[in-house]
Amino acid sequence: MLKDITIGQHFPGNSIVHRTDPRLKIMLVVAYIVLLFTLTNFVGLALSLCLLAGLYVLAEIPLKMIGKSMKPIVPIILFTSLLNILFMGGSGEPLVHLGFIEIYKEGISYAVFLSVRILALIAGTSLLTYTTSPIVLTDAIERLLKPFAKLHMPVHELAMMMTIALRFIPTLIEETDKIMNAQKARGAMLDSGSLKDRVKAMVPILIPLFISAFRRADELAMAMECRCYRGGDGRTRLKVLKFQGHDWAVLAVCTVVFIAVWATRFVMPGVL
Amino acid sequence: MAAIIETRHLTHIYNAGMPDATTALEDVSFAVEEGEFVGIIGSTGSGKSTLVTHLNGILKPTSGQVLLDGKDIWAKNNDIRKCRFMVGLVFQYPEYQLFEETIYKDIAFGPKNMGVDDAEIDRRVRRAAAFTGLPEEYLERSPFELSGGQKRRVAIAGVLAMEPRVLVLDEPAAGLDPEGRDMILSQIKQYHKETGTTVLLVSHSMEDIAKYADKVLVMNQKKIAMYDKVDKVFARADELLALGLSVPQVTKIFLKLRQMGVDVPQDVYTVPYAVKTILQAKAARDQKQEGTEC
Numbered sequence: 001m002l003k004d005i006t007i008g009q010h011f012p013g014n015s016i017v018h019r020t021d022p023r024l025k026i027m028l029v030v031a032y033i034v035l036l037f038t039l040t041n042f043v044g045l046a047l048s049l050c051l052l053a054g055l056y057v058l059a060e061i062p063l064k065m066i067g068k069s070m071k072p073i074v075p076i077i078l079f080t081s082l083l084n085i086l087f088m089g090g091s092g093e094p095l096v097h098l099g100f101i102e103i104y105k106e107g108i109s110y111a112v113f114l115s116v117r118i119l120a121l122i123a124g125t126s127l128l129t130y131t132t133s134p135i136v137l138t139d140a141i142e143r144l145l146k147p148f149a150k151l152h153m154p155v156h157e158l159a160m161m162m163t164i165a166l167r168f169i170p171t172l173i174e175e176t177d178k179i180m181n182a183q184k185a186r187g188a189m190l191d192s193g194s195l196k197d198r199v200k201a202m203v204p205i206l207i208p209l210f211i212s213a214f215r216r217a218d219e220l221a222m223a224m225e226c227r228c229y230r231g232g233d234g235r236t237r238l239k240v241l242k243f244q245g246h247d248w249a250v251l252a253v254c255t256v257v258f259i260a261v262w263a264t265r266f267v268m269p270g271v272l
Numbered sequence: 273m274a275a276i277i278e279t280r281h282l283t284h285i286y287n288a289g290m291p292d293a294t295t296a297l298e299d300v301s302f303a304v305e306e307g308e309f310v311g312i313i314g315s316t317g318s319g320k321s322t323l324v325t326h327l328n329g330i331l332k333p334t335s336g337q338v339l340l341d342g343k344d345i346w347a348k349n350n351d352i353r354k355c356r357f358m359v360g361l362v363f364q365y366p367e368y369q370l371f372e373e374t375i376y377k378d379i380a381f382g383p384k385n386m387g388v389d390d391a392e393i394d395r396r397v398r399r400a401a402a403f404t405g406l407p408e409e410y411l412e413r414s415p416f417e418l419s420g421g422q423k424r425r426v427a428i429a430g431v432l433a434m435e436p437r438v439l440v441l442d443e444p445a446a447g448l449d450p451e452g453r454d455m456i457l458s459q460i461k462q463y464h465k466e467t468g469t470t471v472l473l474v475s476h477s478m479e480d481i482a483k484y485a486d487k488v489l490v491m492n493q494k495k496i497a498m499y500d501k502v503d504k505v506f507a508r509a510d511e512l513l514a515l516g517l518s519v520p521q522v523t524k525i526f527l528k529l530r531q532m533g534v535d536v537p538q539d540v541y542t543v544p545y546a547v548k549t550i551l552q553a554k555a556a557r558d559q560k561q562e563g564t565e566c
Contacts, residue, residue, distance in 0.1 A: 175368075181330045182369035185361040186430060187353055187385030204381065207371035211416070 011130045017059035018131045021247045022140035029128045040270035044261045051257045069126045077115045084111040134166040156232025179208045275303035282336035296322040298494045311481035312474045314491030320474045324440050328359035360436030366427035376411040382434040400433040403463050421452040440472045482520045482541040503539035522546040
């Protein structure tokens, strides 16, 4: 039941999207997000979607997964669309006139524009987590944040904490499942009763879970010390990230498309 | 006698319909009669734990049925919680489920969920604690002060206090030292004898099964490989070895003896019985020798 969580799920693969330097991927995703928010017209949006679709095809991510990752944000999209349709004013005659409700052409087109933009945003960031394993991702974040270490920011420690946290998510989910089953076997009611009953029913699950999390943390700290871990100073890496030929290619293609998308604003009329 | 617990063509597939679907149980049918002590054995990943978690409705079968007292536990209008009180399940490493401030309260968690009154809860807690060998003065202590073996006893007592008609234990002795292991298992046997509760015991150790169980269910590759009286199963020692399972040391010795051409019975699996058969064989040979001398 708890195992069905898909956010941040990684799909191992060997496509060019998977193999691209994770630092580059993070930078491109950030650039993509900025680009999406500066977009003013449908042509640019369509162009950026084409790029995204192409990358998804290259990465061989099953279509079903994309749908699954979109599911949680559907309510948000519906809500914002509704607000835009209902309250957006416009020039010319309203399309629908129902009492105090007036729906304009601009409202509908802006709602569609906004929805597609949000979907593109989620799809773009999901592509990063789908094609990059959490460990590689934190490694890349550490490398990108390295300049801040000069300002006494504990970059390595933060990255290590993130790695450990990510590493323990599945373990703790499994543990929760086990404890829930054990308490269910003793007749605990976890999914019925009033709100107060349900909160009370969490106690037999949370306490053993916390105890086991602390125990694991203790054991892990001990195991790390036994292997002489002493923080990031002077630490070398097994896999050193290096820019390669295909990374330059990816960078070139994406830059061209990004510029093209951005340039559409000078040619096409804006939605607003 | 009617079967108290029965599975019919039980199949379970984890993540059914997903790309990572794995079959954990395939067409498992067996029945346990009231008052029996059944050992369940099999190598890692053979489906033992998946099987036992079906018996009280924690897992729902992908197909097939689980019957309790002849009734399908997943039938409509059936209260699954009632089944859980009737079939007490002790999971692997149950000490990690403890959560209350005192041992007393933790053992009382099950009976409290059943809705029995305070006097009855008190009786059950004390009885369960006595069966698992927890001294009376421990009851007001915190369970987190105890050693691993003692914590496990508290957890088992927590299930015993529900006074289930069927007690299922998934490797209750895993990770304990030999002394703790013998103690817990003999207490379970004692409980079985005194209360007549049906017991299903999952174990890795053939020795334990041989010592305590009446019947053995051997799981192999998600299916039942054998299900019979203990002596009949151990009589097929060579097959068990072929399945990658160990057999009790004595059984191994007797298997070797038979291969060497010594006339000994096939179903030797406990040391006392082995001693008896050896003495019998010796007496028979002595008699024979006396006969030839005369």
